[in-house]
């Protein structure tokens with residue numbers, strides 16, 4: 001197999017592998033759960049299904065056309081459907097991170113969204129982080145639920161499953177995934193203490209715009 005990737009594509013393939021290792025190192029994912037895609041020119045680069053991240057090489061990353069066709073011998077992530085649909089539907093998004101972080105997944109198992117318990121909720125684009133209803137992993141149904149939960153947002157929970165975080169580039173999407181898990185951890189903690197106190201619409205007014213000037217946020 002020849003690997004005549006341009007230097008820009010090689011850089012993105014390496015960045016995907018680094019981000020996968022980083023997800024597990026940061027504790028927001030474990031094992032081969034989770035997957036990452038990045039837009040490159042008019043196609044996408046996506047992690048292969050079920051291969052331990054430590055074994056990934058630049059050529060292991062699968063090239064997928066925007067119609068879903070793939071090149072090479074490795075199969076794309078079983079979640080390619082929502083990666084492709086998000087990148088097709090959201091031109092401002094260039095990277096999609098999917099992970100199974102413990103606290104976000106706990107909240108998703110309860111079918112709950114994360115409300116405005118902290119002003120940092122605004123980094124996901126609104127006053128809440130929605131939870132997409134359950135559907136079997138890898139299905140178009142899950143993809144449709146995820147797209148809806150991501151409307152006007154850069155992150156969502158997936159019921160009984162995990163999270164999706166998107167961004168203008170991979171480092172922003174990975175950063176956001178960590179922020180979502182931090183909010184989920186805070187929310188989980190608050191729920192132990194009683195009825196959560198939620199920031200009001202008035203208190204949140206202006207925060208979304210203000211926070212858009214914050215470094216990692218698009």
Ligand code: 13P
Pocket residue numbers: 032033034035047048049050051076077078079098137138
């Ligand atoms: P893949 O190994 O196929 O990417 O699947 C992992 C996963 O998280 C499914 O939701």
